[in-house]
Amino acid sequence: MEPDTAPTLSPLPTSALLELIRRRRSIKQAxxxxxxxxxxxxxxxxxAANWAPNHGASEPWRFTVFAGEARRALGESFARSYRLxxxxxxxxxxxxxxxxERVWLAPVWISIGMQPGGHHPEWEEVAAVxxxxxxxxxxxxxxxxxAFWTSGMPVLHENTANFVGLKAPARLLGFLYVGYPAIPWPQGLRGDWQEKVAWRWG
Ligand SMILES: Cc1cc2nc3c(=O)[nH]c(=O)nc-3n(C[C@H](O)[C@H](O)[C@H](O)COP(=O)(O)O)c2cc1C
Structure with a gap:
């Protein structure tokens, strides 16, 4: 059955959302x-993360949040992972x-884990995360x-994964650290989206 009216998106939230998407920035810990x-x-x-699209209701994202003194053990884990x-x-x-010491630069560190549902390829679970x-x-x-997604060696190391309680087939995909900027809000850098799109429109 056809709906009575064509579905529409309210223009105001759409423009606000597009503006937010453009303005979002990763700001380095320093x-x-x-x-x-x-x-x-x-x-x-x-x-918001929990509403992400995912295949077969696997909801594969797993997070551990570190703030305050809890960051001390996280820093020790990064350091040990570096040594290993x-x-x-x-x-x-x-x-x-x-x-x-890096953990003290941002007030909140969130480990980004992927727990596969077992019914779909791993790449789909990673994409959902x-x-x-x-x-x-x-x-x-x-x-x-x-909010900055970081994925260097110590961050991804098995020792760090164990520390945050992720065991195979679950994977640690990095950390998202979050804080107020100490600098003016940065400008984003992107090439033209139209150069990455091919159209076959009718
Ligand atoms: C999965 C993933 C891992 C990343 N890992 C790193 C990293 O380890 N180091 C780094 O400098 N940038 C890393 N980045 C890039 C930054 O998080 C950031 O997205 C990039 O600098 C672009 O800035 P913007 O998000 O403000 O546009 C990663 C991005 C993604 C999506």
């Missing part, structure tokens, strides 16, 4: 203020210290927060 953020803000981010994962020829005590993180980042931006 450019954040360490000031705490309200727990409620993080809850809104994670609720680095080529001994390349070991640098300053780099280990940076892993230990990516969509979930983007939703969380949009809410962060709407609150004036920068």
């Amino acid at each position: 450019q954040l203020r360490p000031d705490p953020i309200p727990r409620e803000y993080v809850e809104w981010m994670l609720e 994962g680095i080529d001994p020829q390349k070991y640098n005590p300053q780099a280990e210290k940076a892993q230990l 990516g969509a979930a993180v983007h939703a969380a980042q949009l809410v962060a931006a709407s609150l004036g927060l920068g």
